[in-house]
Amino acid sequence: MNFWQFANPTVFMSWSGKLLPWAWLTALASLAVALVWGFFFTPDDFRMGSTVKIIYIHVPAAMMAINAWLMMFVASLIWFIRRHHVSALAAKAAAPIGLVMTLIAIATGAIWGKPMWGTYWAWDPRLTSFLILCFFFVGYIALWEALESSDVAADLTSVLCLVGSVFALLSRYAVQFWNQGLHQGTSVPVATGERTVDDVFFAPLALAMLGFGLLFIALVLTRTRTELRLRRARALEARQRMRLEQSV
Amino acid sequence: MKALFWRDLKLAVASGGGVWLTCVFFAILVVMIPFGVGSERGVLVRIAPGVIWVAALLATFLSLDRIFASDAEDGSLEVLAQSPLPLEALTLIKALAHWITTCVPLVVIAPILGAMLGMPFVSLGPLVLSLLLGTPALSAIGTFGAALVLFVARGGMLLSILVLPFAFPTLIFGTTAITSVLSGSGEMTPFLMLAGISLGSVGLMPFASSAVLRFGLR
Amino acid sequence: MMVDLGKYAGDVFAAYAITLTALAGLVLWSYAQAKRAKSKLASLEAEAKDAS
Numbered sequence: 001m002n003f004w005q006f007a008n009p010t011v012f013m014s015w016s017g018k019l020l021p022w023a024w025l026t027a028l029a030s031l032a033v034a035l036v037w038g039f040f041f042t043p044d045d046f047r048m049g050s051t052v053k054i055i056y057i058h059v060p061a062a063m064m065a066i067n068a069w070l071m072m073f074v075a076s077l078i079w080f081i082r083r084h085h086v087s088a089l090a091a092k093a094a095a096p097i098g099l100v101m102t103l104i105a106i107a108t109g110a111i112w113g114k115p116m117w118g119t120y121w122a123w124d125p126r127l128t129s130f131l132i133l134c135f136f137f138v139g140y141i142a143l144w145e146a147l148e149s150s151d152v153a154a155d156l157t158s159v160l161c162l163v164g165s166v167f168a169l170l171s172r173y174a175v176q177f178w179n180q181g182l183h184q185g186t187s188v189p190v191a192t193g194e195r196t197v198d199d200v201f202f203a204p205l206a207l208a209m210l211g212f213g214l215l216f217i218a219l220v221l222t223r224t225r226t227e228l229r230l231r232r233a234r235a236l237e238a239r240q241r242m243r244l245e246q247s248v
Numbered sequence: 249m250k251a252l253f254w255r256d257l258k259l260a261v262a263s264g265g266g267v268w269l270t271c272v273f274f275a276i277l278v279v280m281i282p283f284g285v286g287s288e289r290g291v292l293v294r295i296a297p298g299v300i301w302v303a304a305l306l307a308t309f310l311s312l313d314r315i316f317a318s319d320a321e322d323g324s325l326e327v328l329a330q331s332p333l334p335l336e337a338l339t340l341i342k343a344l345a346h347w348i349t350t351c352v353p354l355v356v357i358a359p360i361l362g363a364m365l366g367m368p369f370v371s372l373g374p375l376v377l378s379l380l381l382g383t384p385a386l387s388a389i390g391t392f393g394a395a396l397v398l399f400v401a402r403g404g405m406l407l408s409i410l411v412l413p414f415a416f417p418t419l420i421f422g423t424t425a426i427t428s429v430l431s432g433s434g435e436m437t438p439f440l441m442l443a444g445i446s447l448g449s450v451g452l453m454p455f456a457s458s459a460v461l462r463f464g465l466r
Numbered sequence: 467m468m469v470d471l472g473k474y475a476g477d478v479f480a481a482y483a484i485t486l487t488a489l490a491g492l493v494l495w496s497y498a499q500a501k502r503a504k505s506k507l508a509s510l511e512a513e514a515k516d517a518s
Binding site: 035039049050051053054057058061096097100103104107108111112114115215219222223225226227229230232233236237239240243 | 473474477478480481484491492496497499500503510511513517
């Protein structure tokens with residue numbers, strides 16, 4: 001079986017339908033375990049006190065915000081090159097999730113920032129880049145909303161996402177150049193393998209990341225299925241109208 | 249190609265003094281700032297580069313909907329799209345015409361406004377240079393945005409929302425270029441980055457814009 | 467089983483509350499949309515079958 005057959009709408013509906021309950025189950029289970037673990041059963045940091053518990057939502061949300069945009073980028077690219085409708089609609093489905101994740105990351109960061117840095121908001125490179133990312137999400141969603149024909153909308157938004165990715169990346173480096181900030185470096189350097197976070201904090205954090213990731217997958221699947229159904233409904237409606245016009 | 253360029257220039261100049269309106273808008277924006285923040289000289293000098301850059305940004309983007317709208321209304325855009333001239337060239341010419349008719353006048357009056365905000369004489373050169381280097385990127389990005397909203401019913405606000413985030417890098421390097429001169433560090437990096445962003449945008453954005461037009465007109 | 471959050475209790479609570487509300491909103495909204503799309507498509511399919 002060819003890999004791309006998974007992107008056939010009918011095939012997609014069938015396998016995603018089977019996968020969906022499992023995705024939801026594992027997502028909610030791991031999220032619940034991770035957050036309860038993080039909230040109730042982890043020690044306080046000697047320096048940050050109990051605010052360290054915010055890490056279990058702040059970091060995964062921030063990660064998923066960036067991953068959502070990455071996924072939209074790949075999906076847009078696939079639509080641009082191979083024109084699979086599932087891909088375009090998956091990108092559309094992911095955008096609001098990414099926006100909510102961005103907002104969660106900003107909001108929890110602000111709450112965390114107040115006791116630690118003494119301010120809710122600082123014009124720090126990471127905070128600012130997230131704000132800019134948030135604007136890119138909003139623009140992308142707004143363009144989808146504004147266009148009526150779904151194929152043209154998919155075309156234009158995919159171009160916007162591709163070009164936007166370049167500029168989002170550029171903004172990130174420009175912002176770093178502009179202001180060195182308060183924010184600590186990355187807490188989970190995957191590449192180097194060394195951690196600045198202790199194992200006591202890291203285990204629930206890793207589980208929370210898994211939970212956010214699974215939740216993202218479950219949400220994208222659900223929302224993509226919705227979009228596909230709506231697309232099919234539009235096609236049926238159009239056919240009905242045509243039949244009515246012919247019979248008159 | 250040349251003919252199209254001249255036609256666009258003439259249209260822009262002829263259409264209700266669009267050039268003047270942008271300049272006046274830009275000037276009013278800048279002039280309003282002292283009334284908003286107070287006329288204390290130290291404050292004004294410090295915020296002047298940013299104020300002028302943001303005002304230039306808004307003035308540039310406000311005139312974007314002119315780029316394609318009139319051609320789309322009278323159908324000449326479709327004719328142009330079928331002509332042997334590649335769409336990439338068309339969008340490049342449109343961006344160039346937009347730059348000459350809106351950005352160049354802004355660059356010309358910017359030093360006057362800068363001086364009014366109390367910027368020292370030595371910083372006016374860098375101000376002009378940074379605008380000159382940075383605004384081509386704005387025109388190229390703006391043409392892309394204008395192409396996107398061409399297929400939307402009421403695109404005015406949407407256009408700004410789509411295009412403004414793209415301008416962050418240009419704005420950041422534009423203002424840091426001036427402040428680095430003002431602080432005497434004399435760093436060249438922001439100028440080089442501005443030039444790089446402009447070259448990249450002018451070189452690559454026409455492809456994006458024409459892809460959008462091609463999709464939309466199909 | 468209440469944990470002692472110390473002087474930052476309000477901040478931690480607020481962060482968790484905001485996150486959980488936002489996520490729950492997102493999930494419920496997506497669920498409602500999915501349900502609506504499903505029923506709409508079902509009725510349209512039924513009509514299409516009747517017509518043919």
